[in-house]
Amino acid sequence: MERLQAESLGSTRYLFFTGKGGVGKTTTACAIGTSLADSGKNVLLVSTDPASNLQDVFEQEIGQTATAIASVSGLHAINLDPEEAAETYRNSVVGPYRGLLPEDAIANMEEQLSGACTTEIAAFDEFSHLLTDKPVAETYDFVLFDTAPTGHTLRLLQLPLAWSSFLETSDHGASCLGPLSGLEAKKELYQEALHTLSDREQTSLILVARPDTSSLKEAERAGHELQEIGIVNQTLIVNGLFERSTEDETAVQLEQGQQKALEAMPAFFTDKQRYYLPLFGFHLTGMDSLRRLWEEETIPPADAEKERPPLELPSLSTIVEKLAPLEKGVFMTMGKGGVGKTTVAASVAMGLVKKGLRVHLTTTDPANHLSYAGLTPEMKDKLKISSIDPKQVVADYKNKVLADVKQELSEEELAYIKEDLESPCTEEIAVFQAFAEVVEQADDEFVIIDTAPTGHTLLLLDSAGSYEKEVERSSGSVNKAVSHLLPRLRNPLETFVAVVTLPEATPVLEAERLQEDLKRASIQPQWWVINQSLYGSGTKDPVLQGRSASEYKWIHKVNTELAERAVLIPWKPAGAAAASIQSV
Template identity: 45%
Template structure:
């Protein structure tokens, strides 16, 4: 473990940021405990939708400042993003609920149901907290578990009046709805943004894992936030496999892979002050476990005190990926959409499924947005019955933004164009742009398997339906009794479309997949199956450390079993699954000992 560089000369405000599952909450909680036990008065604020701060400390916290038992000087508060978003929606919709037709109210509600609404509503709560001196003046340090994204900050810095812009009918659907009615809060936002960008008052702690995908995402986040003036940034590489495990072939291979990723750090990350924190053999739940996260000398005592150490049996119903492909093949040609948050292995799962279907003699089209084109190069002409079309997301998004700016933007003034340009940088807009490319190949799934790596969320699908009104226009034009199928209907048809949610056996990725499942349900889409990727529980382990670590997966695996009707599980592999041989191994039946059920 390296020196805790990120704690040196710590300013008053500290923001922990990073993609889901990298350990932001654990690190924020551990840091809060360490500072409080060193004599500081600390307030820990969570705005993470996947927050489990209360669970970590074993106390109910919620949206009120709560003293943490056993840690004098430490208080915590959880800002519930969903609750904030619900209140924000109600403030906008309730005044007009009785004045507008039900269809318009439904459209407004959907417009205010995406990730942008949640982020902006959470930022509203965050700004109010920063502005409340009476509430925070006694604290030497205020730690935030999850910083606002660069997109949210840019939205709140835009010129002009959002409400009048929307009222004039100039707005689009992805992010302008969430900012409606917020002009009155500009003063509070300006003060909050000034705090964020002042290095004397604020530090950004960028949390990542020693994995190439996680490091790329960290570099992207850093670029966004540095552009906005957040210059005091520190890198924390969390969950690095400790030394001394070389006798376990799997552990040795993973350690080599991690070191290779760290040796190739993006230049912007390599230039940051860096702290390295080793992976623990147990979950960081409880104050002793949090202390051990920042003090390795305490690890052995915590491990002895826990019951984690014996790898759990898999819940009933878990199978290997081959069994999932068996069911897909039996049902015949369909659209297979692999979905999930970044870094969970969607591209790998999509490629493995497509390869196995083609090797069974089915005609398959694999459409991927993977920016690393090695899958296309590896699979392209070498596999009979399999064709690959790689979509370039950056080009699709750039082309889409250019078209919208040239059409809608041509009628706007400079302030209006600035608002529209930022709106077109939203994640929802990105999904719309890429899905327009996807839609050109979707119709082919009537006669062959089409496997999509990455697909739009339920919220985006509903926005696509609302903005183009395509589905409703088709319905309106058809005579009574006529047969028709719109794209949305095809996606809702469980025989024609198979949605596969990909996740990891960890708390945050599973919660994110659960939220995605709820999101899809609003669009009338039910996932066909879940895939749990890179599981230690499903791997062959000899190291006591890894066996203890596998035991920590049990709660997440049980939750997946509750949420999914079908679950395939893939073990953590010694080598990256790149190339036809490695990908084919993913759809081989797992050894019987790897799938022991409770």
Template identity: 50%
Template sequence: MLHGLLDTPPRFLFFTGKGGVGKTSTASATAIALADRGHRVLLVSTDPASNLDEVLGLSLASAPRQVPGVPGLEAMNIDPMAAAAAYRERVVGPYRGVLPASAVASIEEQLSGACTVEIAAFDEFTALLADPVATDVYDHVIFDTAPTGHTLRLLSLPEAWTDFIDTNTLGTSCIGPLSGLSNQQDRYRAAVATLADGTRTVLVLVSRPDPLALGEAARAATELGALGIANQRLVINGVFRSTDPDDPLAASLAARAAAALAALPSELSDLARDEVPLLAWSPVGIPGLRALVAGTPPALVAEPAVPVADTIPLAVLVDQVAERGRGLVLTMGKGGVGKTTLAAAIAVELASHGHEVDLTTTDPAAHLDAVLGTGDGSDSGSLRVSRIDPDRVTADYVADVLANAGAGLEASARAVLEEDLRSPCTAEIAVFREFARTVAEATDHFVVLDTAPTGHTLLLLDAARAYHREVGRQGGTVPPEVEALLDRLTDPDFTSVFVVTLPEATPIHEAAALQADLRRAGIEPAAWVVNQSLAAAGVTDPVLVARANGETRYLDEVATRHALRLALVPMLAEAPTGLDGLSHLLSPATAGT
């Protein structure tokens, strides 16, 4: 279980890893176990798509709240949008009634972009990490972070913003005057020092016994080491060992887990390690989380079996998309639900119909090559594979702005622009512009986009108009693909959104929240896809049967309350990678029931 981690925990613990590996449950279980041992603990989620509320069973806000039933444990969410609103008011408030209304409105407009969201959330994060007044009443502060790619950016921000402030000589930026940030510089430096201090901080890499998840953990270990965060520990969650020799799916899952652990990447092999077995119960609520540490199941009430709802084969849904001849397909959902795999399967199927298809991703933790089995980014026939690379698109964006908006500027004005473009926010703007450009390419062929995990994707979509303004502010003009983005995303004859989820409480409820946000933006999902269903796989192993029985009420919830159309994809005995493996996801035998 987690006993090794609990033996000598430092003051700060960060839990990160690929989406869906169990970061929140292991972070929460660790927090509860430490509180049960008499420690004062603060549990903080920095994930924009946080599900800490559901796991703990209470509603959280941006201020710490006592967790009922766990003396000594408090928990909170860092809400990026609320943090941005508070940040804007701190900046703008002193000028209300002092400056003309038009001047105040101009400041508010400057602070309306996504850069403000980032710096405001980052400000709260560093306060918890580096300001002793904020956390001096706690023995431990545990951070449940966003999936790996976003965590790496979060943990690199203290150094990035400190360097930007150090080298900024003009006092302006994409978030307005830097005087306020300069006042925080000592705190940012303290945050960098805390992250690098192995006696005070440990980074817990959470993974599943799966080659893709372990590969991402290995990459994260290397990049975190480059940031100076050397004190790392590995938790492998969901290790399955079958007790039913007659269940072929159970035998396959156990063999796949054993093979993944035997081939542990070298970057992880020397790390201290804890293993958590695949549980027969869902680690949600205080009893379930305590049981995760203890290794004994809580008292469970058996759920009556609910018939699996009628579904539409995934292949039929893809055929209907193919009839359009061109357009955009988005796979969206919580990290770890299989968006990348399903995006690849859909792209392969569309290409098999003879269509030209671009398969790409906005996810910083993309692994399309591994799913397709190409390994080298090569294309296959009418299918082209790519990734929106933040470093490349940022360099291209900076060069483009300087060549156009910067052309003919006086030396002092060009210096202001160059300094602005060195801001860490520039990468976000550049990725957004490339996202819009990629969407525009779907006007004459198919583009299948494997999107980033839910929270990041929603920030991207919600910030469309803010990015629209920011691209115009830096570049002088707004590209036509950015102008047309929202219209394209809301056109059902152009865009098909597949909401991907798993038959579990948190992924389904987060997918329902995603759908509500999409609908508010005028985007109606084409269908839901419930992936990796044991209830649809005919299992007999006791652990898998218990988990399958637990799925049925969630499948019924999706069918009766959320999805207009539903495709159900069972758990497969063989990992769906490579062209043959991906085709199994759309075969009539596995696409629905």
């Protein structure tokens, strides 16, 4: 794997960057766009990422129309607001029904169109105009998109049924996208855009990942999904590869962990062009720093970071101390993938067991990786662990839904329902149902759950009895546990929610949106857990000290603006993180 050079990417006009939140898509896209412009090309950089920080990178305001970057001749940028685009899309779909349908029906339609998939459809509408606009093609040599659509959304738009009136009349429960009647007028536009996306002479897909297992697996999943629909011109960039220069313990452990993840890199990437970028110890904001991406030096300048007052945040044990006197309840960790929800949930469970309390830990990750070191036989008797296999419960859910409707629908209609069931909401619904059974047991013990649905899904399921209808359709009866669960989640005396994040820009901004989403569903998180913090690690490595200093802003924001209570967990390697469960 070779280091990414400024000229490495540039064989196609359109470059789409994709990867899980916080991997460095924006920085990478900005650096490549700047380099292409510096070489004399005209470049347009487009972001539809809700957590985009284009204005921070370029240190100037960037609007929703092409804005010239003052310090880079030939570079323009657009910072599209996907939420605003989604609101416009919602109004175009729901507007014709206002005044004709009851208010509760309108509210249900609006919630159907409030999920991540709808936001992505709206964003793809913006992509499509740029991909098919002749003046754009004539003006710019390269168009870079910071965030690519998912394979699920693109497959859905390729189905003939997405253009039919079936979507307006079906009551078979499109789980995420809701009524798509607004698409018919865009059929030709979308088909032309899809054709451009799958043309390897015009479009490249840049998969951005961190050198860790979960990030590489997410890149593999996205690559598979998009390859299946014809986007085969793919490149992998591993961002943040650490090359230590000291014997600092944290530095040694970080390097070893990254190398282990790279050695186990999915075979999917074997035939892909692969590059890496090093881990830098300074902010990649401003043109001077951004152009340093191509230099060898990764250590921040001596005067790069000003002195700040120290941040004092309590440890995870604070949560255990607050929960223990209650003796029972539901504790849930929420957050984006890869932030450490499972480890945090397990740590709290072990801490409560050590207090002599009965605990049921239920997880969507295998439970057998937990070590019971430090637990006496009596303690072990108080801990019950169950594992919910998302793949299995989702498969069961899909099979039940399809079994009920397949006699009524044509093959084309079934194809649409099958693709709709691939939406993120389907997994949330299926896993939620499995968790409901466990939560019902919380009358005389603590139930610790390592993931939960978003506020959008909870509202969707609660709206007009939607969830009960889903369960009735799939199983023929409404489960008592399901009926009880949502009110229980909204009761702060019974359910305690912790939002888990990492001390970086994108994870914090994503967690902030998650909290707002939960508030819409009348669920207020009681804690924020800032996980894997180099700021709290005590590292003396110069690069990692630079990273530690960059975390300060985000830890401070969580502690003073976002969280009722915040706790901090210092960085530990993956294996040590599991072992540290015992120390809570």
